Amino acid sequence: MSAIRLTDLTLGYDRHPAIHHLSGEVATGSLTAIVGPNGAGKSTLLKGITGTLLPLAGGISLAKGKRLAYLPQSAELDRSFPIHVYDLVAMGLWSRAGIFGRIGAGVAHKVEHAIAAVGLTGFERRPIGTLSGGQMQRALFARLLLQDAEIILLDEPFTAIDARTTADLLALVQRWHGESRTVVAVLHDIETVRRAFPQTLLLAREAVAWGATADVLTPENLLKARRMVEAFDSHAAPCQRDAA
Amino acid sequence: MLYDLFIGPFAEFDFMRRALVGVTALSVSGAPIGVFLMLRRMSLTGDAMAHAILPGAALGYLVAGFSLPAMTIGGLAAGFAVALLAGAVARATVLKEDASLAAFYLISLALGVTIVSLRGSAIDLLHVLFGNVLALDNDVLILLAGVATVSLTALAALYRPLVLECVDPGFLRSVSRSGGFVHLTFLALVVLNLVAGFNALGTLLAVGMMMLPAAAARFWTADITRLLLLATGFGMVAGYAGLVVSYAAGSSLPAGPAIILAAGCLYILSLLLGSQGGLARRALIRPHLER
Secondary structure, rough: OEEEEEEEEEEEOEEEEEEOOOOEEEEEEOEOOOOOOOOOOOHHHHHHHHOOOOOOOEEEEOOOOOOOEOOOOOOOOOOOOOOOOOHHHHHHHHHOOOOOOOOOOHHHHHHHHHHOOOOOOOOOOOOOHHHHHHHHHHHHHHHHHOOOOOOOEEEEEOOOOOOOHHHHHHHHHHHHHHHOOOOEEEEOOOHHHHHOOOEEEOOOOOOOEEEEEEHHHHHHHHHHHHHHHHHOOOOOOOOOOOOO | OHHHHOOOOHHHHHHHHHHHHHHHHHHHHHHHHHHHHHHHHHHHHHHHHHHHHHHHHHHHHHHHOOOOOHHHHHHHHHHHHHHHHHHHHHHHHHOOOOHHHHHHHHHHHHHHHHHHHHHHHHHHHHHHHHHOOOOOOHHHHHHHHHHHHHHHHHHHHHHHHHHHHOHHHHHHHHHHHOOOHHHHHHHHHHHHHHHHHHHHHHHHHHHHHHHHHHHHHHOOOOHHHHHHHHHHHHHHHHHHHHHHHHOOOOHHHHHHHHHHHHHHHHHHHHHHHHHOHHHHHHHHHHOOOOO
């Protein structure tokens, strides 16, 4: 059973492909890291999966009836907006409450639970503008918890976050994995990937390697990935796949 | 003495009572909309839209003279047209929404003034630009109250996605497709309130009743609920104070500008004294906790 299946997928901007002919699948309940050099198309791939970016060719199919949650790299979040941490986290209830649904006492309990799970108890009434980068990321993870999605996509969730917060949030990711949710995370820190992510996709505009982390993250593969992105030239012929 | 100043004018004169009802209705719906405009960084959009409704209202005036339905329908049509056109141009071309809106409203404003001048005198033009809050008839009051009712109901219904669209539009997109609809409905409410305000205060001052109370309230609270209530309160106070001052000053101070000046005073006071980043507080209180 695959949660996400990619078939000959090409994604790009302005007709310039950022990802070429990518095929493969993410198994349900798997914990996959996407790694690769800058400009390899990692964030683009996540945008494709969420549906905000339409494929130029090929297709993406998601397992039917599964809820998807996505944490973008730098959320378009307006941190000056006068709203409390509690209300920000409670947004995660959207899929259940929608526009009019009541957020009652039972659900309020869930919100508090999620806030406690990310270690932000006591911050409920703080305006979001007063949070540090790490605290903000904790709050966004609490919102992800409430979204209760079967498929969770994270785009560089630990970038510019201190070690303690990273460890706490990584524990949440492990917990999701334990609950058989499908988690896909774009990461930069190879050590974290080796330690915590069983599956890895090494991306450099196309898949350099995709499979068990130990098999994928070999020195040869990493070097190859770096070369492939360096070699890419936006003035080159539209599709270099066969020439390469 | 105090009675003569604060209550007398309203007890004595029908037109003062009507004016008070009108500006109260206007602040009940306009101020919350102003809060959302401010939080969405669209403060100047409100200003641009206010100018954009002018040619429509002027066309209505050209066809039917000072007729409320004609000017209202014209204003609404022009406002919606400019909002949609500006949005469409921003989406389809390299121009950003603010630039395309500026282009359309400048054209609209020039067109509006031209149309009014074709038929009317300078006095007519002044009326269109600055309104006449002391000459509200039943029809205008019903329009103001109706718009306030519709606006508040719509804001209550759309509150959740509207707030979400301001705080984290990316997240709203990921969980719901309502973002575009919410944005358009909100723009429609802006136009509706501007057209209503236009009849009482004129195009130029209608925006003031939206933005000044909202901007003033932001200096007092960092909570969206309180912000909405406080802005509405400020709007009402400004409306009342403006009428009182204008009455006390006799014919030398017209009521519309007096109301906006009162709102402006509230804004300046808040800017100086406000608990959330007010200037005086910043100067008086030491920047960090020290023993």
